[in-house]
Amino acid sequence: MASVKVAVRVRPFNQREKDMNAKLIVQMDGKKTRLHTVKSSKEQNEGSREKYKDFTFDHSYWSYDSEDNHYASQEQVFSDLGLEVLDSAFEGYNACVFAYGQTGSGKTFTMMGSPESQGLIPRICRQLFSRVMAGKESGASYRTEVSYLEIYNERVKDLLSTDAGHSLRVREHPKLGPYVQDLSKHLVSDYDDIQECMHRGNLQRTTASTQMNDVSSRSHAIFTITFVQASYLRHNNMPSETVSKVHLELTLTSHWLLLAQLYQPWQNPVSLWKFDRQRLKRMYSYRTETPS
Numbered sequence: 001m002a003s004v005k006v007a008v009r010v011r012p013f014n015q016r017e018k019d020m021n022a023k024l025i026v027q028m029d030g031k032k033t034r035l036h037t038v039k040s041s042k043e044q045n046e047g048s049r050e051k052y053k054d055f056t057f058d059h060s061y062w063s064y065d066s067e068d069n070h071y072a073s074q075e076q077v078f079s080d081l082g083l084e085v086l087d088s089a090f091e092g093y094n095a096c097v098f099a100y101g102q103t104g105s106g107k108t109f110t111m112m113g114s115p116e117s118q119g120l121i122p123r124i125c126r127q128l129f130s131r132v133m134a135g136k137e138s139g140a141s142y143r144t145e146v147s148y149l150e151i152y153n154e155r156v157k158d159l160l161s162t163d164a165g166h167s168l169r170v171r172e173h174p175k176l177g178p179y180v181q182d183l184s185k186h187l188v189s190d191y192d193d194i195q196e197c198m199h200r201g202n203l204q205r206t207t208a209s210t211q212m213n214d215v216s217s218r219s220h221a222i223f224t225i226t227f228v229q230a231s232y233l234r235h236n237n238m239p240s241e242t243v244s245k246v247h248l249e250l251t252l253t254s255h256w257l258l259l260a261q262l263y264q265p266w267q268n269p270v271s272l273w274k275f276d277r278q279r280l281k282r283m284y285s286y287r288t289e290t291p292s
């Protein structure tokens, strides 16, 4: 799998754009995105040739019109991008998906979606737990923790803490790299637990109405799933543990929605650690805390 993938997605016009009689200047076909330049009135009078620029991405998603046969659905985005992230996590790699774009460009829709049209994050979480259930039946053990933070006005807020008003510090660990000090982690045992955490965190997010979006999340948000798999090594039957992190982010900036995965510093395969059986047993005897 390529270490970084980039996709762009076009959303339908919003009411403001319809009221302005905005002209659609984007065309998409497979991986290709074509941007037409808007002709000046002089150029229109002179009948000058149409100018355009082509760009190639890993995926160009046409979601301008849901009635159109080419409409790129949430399901398609998940099967192209989400499934690979899950495969990586189960292979022991860290992975990241982030949506990048101007306010109102469709980041929340792609990442979170709505109850009728779920986005990447709920689909990734649901699929993660289906695979965990299947793995448990074949004897593996798993532990999954989530954290959810928001960066707004240079302040880092823990969206799952009871003290969400408190600003946290970003620190650098000599071996593990940057981390957020005191960010709460919540043990989750099934999709309902994770959904409850997401819902609770979303309620804490800073939102406001902008000209581009009635319900605009005014911040950068990162939902992290830490996923630990424990099993016995085949060749010597020693217990081993693999830790993977999946970062799912929404970034507010610029003009394009961009999804990327496996970027620095999380792109290296995580190492396998060997534990003695007692320690492993202790780790997995934790009672699962149901988030309140």
Ligand SMILES: Nc1ncnc2c1ncn2[C@@H]1O[C@H](COP(=O)(O)OP(=O)(O)OP(=O)(O)O)[C@@H](O)[C@H]1O
Residues within 6 Å of the ligand: 009, 010, 011, 012, 014, 063, 101, 102, 103, 104, 105, 106, 107, 108, 109, 110, 210, 213, 215, 216, 217, 218, 252
């Ligand atoms: N692919 C899509 N198909 C249908 N509707 C979409 C699509 N993408 C976005 N929308 C709609 O466009 C509006 C703005 O999208 P969204 O809230 O996801 O933007 P955003 O980039 O997260 O904005 P902000 O940064 O301000 O929070 C919403 O009403 C959303 O439902």
